[in-house]
Amino acid sequence: MKWKDPIPICLTSPTMSVPFALNAELSTVWHNNPTLLHNKYPDDNFLMRIILPRITAIPSVEYLSDSVPSFGCGFFCAGPATTCDAYIFSVFFVNAFIATTAIDGVVELQSPEVIWVANRNRPVGENATVQLTELGDLVLYDADGTLVWSTNTTGKSVVGMNLTGSGNLVLLDRANVEVWRSFDHPTDTLAVSQMLHLGQKLIAHTSVTNWAEGKLYLTVLADGMHAFAGIDTPLEYYKSPTGGSVATNKAAYIALNNDSLEVFTSFREIEALDYHIQLHANSSGLEFARLDWDGHMRLYRWENDSWVSSDIFDISDPCSYPLACGEYGICSHGQCSCPGVALEQTGLFELVDAREVNRGCFLTSSLSCGSAGKTSFLAVPNVTQFNIVYNWTTDEEHCKLSCLNDCSCRASFFQHKDTSSGFCFLASDIFSLKSVTAQSYSSNFSSLAFVKIQDSTHKSLLSKEKRAIVLVAGSLSFVTSVIVAVFIVLRRNRAEPLEDEYNIDCFPGLPTRFSFMDLKSATGDFSRKIGAGGSGSVFEGQIGDKHVAVKRLDGINQGKREFLAEVETIGSINHIHLVSLIGFCAERTHRLLVYEYMPNGSLDKWIFQNHHAAPLDWKTRLKIITDVAKGLAYLHSDCRQTIAHLDIKPQNILLDEMFTAKISDFGLAKLIDREQSSVMTRLRGTVGYLAPEWLTSVITEKVDVYSFGVVIMEILCGRRNLDYSQPEESRHLISILQESAKNNQLLDLIDPGCIDMGLYLDDVFRMMNLAMWCLQVDNNRRPSMSMVVKTLDGTMDVETELDFDLIHLTVASRPAGRNTMTLQIDSVLSGPR
Template sequence: MHRLAVNKSFAFSVEPGTIWLNNPSLIHNISPDDNFSLRIILPTTFIADSYVSSGPSFACGFFCAGAVATCDDYIFSIFLVSAYSMGDVVVSYWESPEVVWSANRDHPVKENASVQLTEHGDLVLFDADGTMVWSTHTTDKSVAGMNLTSIGNLVLLNHENMELWRSFDHPTDTLVTGQILQEGQKLMARTSLANWASGKFYLTIQPDGMYAFAGTDTPLAYYRSPTGGTVTTNRSAYIALKNGSLQVCTYFRDTESPDYQIQLPRDNYGLVFVRLDFDGHLRLYQRPNTSWVSSDVFDITDPCAYPLACGEYGICSNAQCSCPDAAIGQSGLFEVIDPRELNRGCLPLGSLSCDSARKPRMISLPNITQFNGVYNWTTSEERCKLSCLNDCSCKASFFQYYNTSTGFCFLVSDIFSMISVKDGSYSRNFSSLVFLKVKGATHNFVLSKGKTAIVSAVGSSTFVALVIVAVLVVLRRKRVEPSEDEDIIDQLPGLPTRFSFLELKSATGDFSKVIGKGGSGSVFEGHICDKQVAVKKLDSINQGTKEFLAEVQTIGSINHIHLVRLIGFCVEKSHRLLVYEYMPNGSLDKWIFRKHQTTPLDWKTRLRVITDVAKGLAYLHSDCRQTIAHLDIKPQNILLDEQFAAKVADFGLAKLIDHEQSSVMTRLRGTPGYLAPEWLTSVINEKVDVYSFGIVIMEILCGRSNLDYSQPEESPHLVSVLQDKAKTDQQMDLIDPRSTDMQYHLEEVSHMMNLAVWCLQVDSRRRPSMTEAVKILDGAMDVETELDLDLVNIELMVANRAVHGKIAETLQIDSVLSEPR
């Protein structure tokens, strides 16, 4: 039993203006035998008058995320504890509190960090040096207090006890009883038992079921629940943990209907919580007495099917683990992390480098596959191997073929467990192998007896000359320092494929076929490994190699079906080139503006483009490690593939924003006609993209540009015309007159125009998030009806005209990273 330092006068609900410091003045455990350290600011309840066990209950405070003896790292979190009281002392039998929610666990805080419920209604976490680490962003003076409910939901309330913010809406890796996980939300596992930062596994809900994914650069599904819903515009889904089961439900508008349930094993002590653990297992945690017990939720019967069944680089065969060395009968390449626990995986011996002097090599392991058989392009075995060898970020390439020389290839930058297909549990109607990248071989020249005679026959003077030349070459190499570019590239892991200038010159036929031009360079059609690509050759470079590569690293890590993918880059002396996937139907402006149109797009295609762009932006804003504000959303930066699926392009002006920041200050950047009003203050956030998205919706619906000075004098500015029409309920007069198809879908067109008006609110706080916009487009949410119809900011109009009038110094462009137009 552990004593707690406690002040019995603590309150269960707190008012604005309250500040808590992370130090021993808070309620804390003080036993030297504890293997944990915590400090409580808000418990749900303690029974303070008699010896009564309260059972497991929730508390909120600081939990040590580092070494307990001298804890340097804390996370602000909600945890499950057990305690009872005896007289004036609160006593605990907490052998292991369980954290169920945390605020920005990627940034632990130090001693004397603070949590503040400000007078403006914002709950903010500051580190000891004053850095803001996390915030609820609820700058609403109607916030009257904060409370922790009995089911573990931290809430901010107004005077009528209505919830204005809930921790349940911002899950980390855990779902507690009574909590719902909705579409667009994730459970993100932590990195390891000792590392609380976000890891490589996440669980999410989609309209057709619950999915678990592994990987950060190219996530792959390793679990999917039984199909319950379908992907339709008016159907959405959620996960609910209640009534002894994990329920996956879909609903149509206001009507709910459970599709199926995953019954969870439980005893009389009931259901407590489920957590996505660092190893990718979703586990149910229960507490029958003083210890937690867990059981798997996923119905995965094959132990090798989990991505970390045998740890990183481990090979799983009949639930047994081994390292790659054993598969090829060669030692010195890998070592077991823990000989007593083979499932912890293997470590490659020696570091991998893209330096040509220390270039890695590939080893081939036959009859090996991975947990997800996704192979995304067709090629030969040799090209599959070389593609990974020449890609700095690639660690392995998997190849699968069916009795032919051509097969399917998949490159991976996240290494998980591999699976042997020899054990009979996998289909044998195909052949598979993996190429693993390992350190380069050391060349030891050993001569056989026969060759010794040949060497001895060489004249002594020739031999001495050769030795002298060899020594001079070695000495010269030692004196030559690596170039600055090579040093920088070695320091930036996770870069996409690096190409030489000569490779791209050859791939584009000496840059012979121009397919587009942008403000910073021209785009050329090319072919790499029989794959059509777009190569952008940047003209004016106003940033250093380090800055350029940092942007390549950031954008190269983004992977989403509605974002144009950066395949590779070239940085040699003054050459800067970017390689992208090829988009055969070009940019959206060529299909919607009348001066370009040949055949107007039908309504179904226009709606699909709007939805695709919304999903791409929602990913940038919500699903990346940092919020990525694009800052230049316009039809020219929206590209169309052969099926007219839309992808957002051109991240040259993008700005990274920490999820905990409400706004950032930056210089004016963007394109006239798409600039949100808050650019006048230079203080912006991702909502500027929402405004630009509203402009693009209107341009798609109306078939004209927002700023079009070829229009009659009274209507060069589309948003101004929309404002006037909306006030008299005549906005439908604006739809593209060339599209007869849209006349048959006026209700849907009106719905989209209302969404555009919501996105165009002058006050950025009144605009929807892109996640909300996606829900509206999927039919899971309605458009806000109480909207301000004064959409035009006069000062912004003046600024737009100034920029449009060639006053170039008004528009600052901080970056050159630009995608094909």
């Protein structure tokens, strides 16, 4: 029995009557609870609750082969089905039928496959709600009323929602025109008739059990289809064999075509593809393509009553995939193992799942960065990573030392002919290690990895025999030592102040001080994580009637000095364009900061193409530039001391519900007395935003002006200054700006995702000239932030005598100096906070 088109029917059970509707009207609300249509047995490895079924339910079938999957929309359990507390709002394939043994026609659901997710990074719980509001916005709220996701379509004349036959969730206006489409916001999957446009990405899951965005993504550039691994410095592991180049192709699209992914670079090809897609979508075949957590791009087809998969990428060596053996796993001829096993140093790593060795390995003792002396390296010979781009030439000891002094570095790779000279790569993202042989290199080169481990763990790797002797011989002394230690600790706690209290109460004008238990309760035991970065994690919380963001410093890259700097710097100042510090906690080893909640998250979420938020219009971009300028002008000119922020970047610019921009994260800030013209300090900040004078370590507040110039260009161009996913000649935005300015080709830099920027070209070019004024290599030629504000207000003109040589290459792309820098990695604090 085959069904070509879904038919609306009504299934009933003893407790509910659910019509198989395909659309919804305004003011409709769905609650995530068992009143929704759901699978009969919640312990059958999945739990789903359907709000918009577009499925063919076959009455009284006896065998599963009598039905085929179609689409549904609703809540899907992203955790264990038996105790699920994490749901994602999604579109999925699902197979529905009524078993002949069912009582009162209870529906059975089988073989779900999710093809689109709204809230993959922020699951919701029981009794969460989805609502199509009266104003035409589709929103997702958690059970406590927290806004988790929205289509942001208020005011666009939406009158209804529909789930199409191709699995596209759409919002429609009165003219039946699609105002919003899930196909325009891809996650990790392409369905038939869905296209991935130039600059869009498919981002794989973190792991088999974690639905959050991981480190692997597929994108389409003008010269073809590319797959990358990594967040801060993405490395390419696959490129499509299609022709064309950036110079010849101004547009590109990826679509599922003839059971493979194909790249199209002209509208004529797209028009021909549309006709083929229509035929293909109406065929009896059911299929989709998904970038899986391990980096494989797989085609899934419904055959013989189940989903079968096949690889799309033509990568012959299985070890060339970034996660062929999961994180830390060593891949050798397709076989997986953990580091240390071959060296008879067991105990350092364990398998994530002993039954599935390709899931990877994990450190038995987590890394911390209290000081460099607490960590050491496990040297793993004859291994490399899938596609290392070596950063610089150095010797083995400096390669190791650079990683040891960089808390974001998890391993260093050294390729050499002898230990006196070789090529070094520092990896902040851990992938699989790839086994190599001496024959793989010419001229007797060899390759090895230094994997960072806890020093205490390494030293405790005794043989089983030695460990037994030590345990027996030391048991009595151990018990005695414990008793003495407990006595000393109790006495010290009564007699002495806590070491980590910092004497912080002596600072004038401090905000509210909270206890650790207060903040633990406010954040639901730190369960609502909305961001993470080099300095710590951020959690959503509620204190009384105040919505807050709680930043917990994890000790990885921010210690006592940075904590005190942040409290002291912004604890006593207040400005509309600075994020308000509501309070703090300094209790024993706990260091937390409580900020006002910023519902629209950080700026990078809205301007970079690897995020899925709707692009900002020109007026909003200009407003954000002006807001940040006013905040910096206040810090530089209107405080008792000049405050240099030293880490201005989109991740540290937060947006409230009205897209008012506020500067955050003062952990690296430096106070400069008014009588001082400059200060000397160690290099700190984020690569890509560093002013040239950092080479001398003698800086002024003008380093913030330089960083602000970089941010202006990122806002105008919709991309990062340093983007390693781009072709080599296009990786550095300021270099491109320099050449474009000299050749009078600034128009080519405008963000193609901003639909109305072309209507304000005079203003756009004025902002580019302002950015170049801020980016002058000679800091004396840069404007003050007060001058920038006057320029934005129209009371002052942009300097016209500019030097277009904007690049000091040593700072612009210098990765080798990590052993002397306090550099921040790009954070992922992009959610609301």
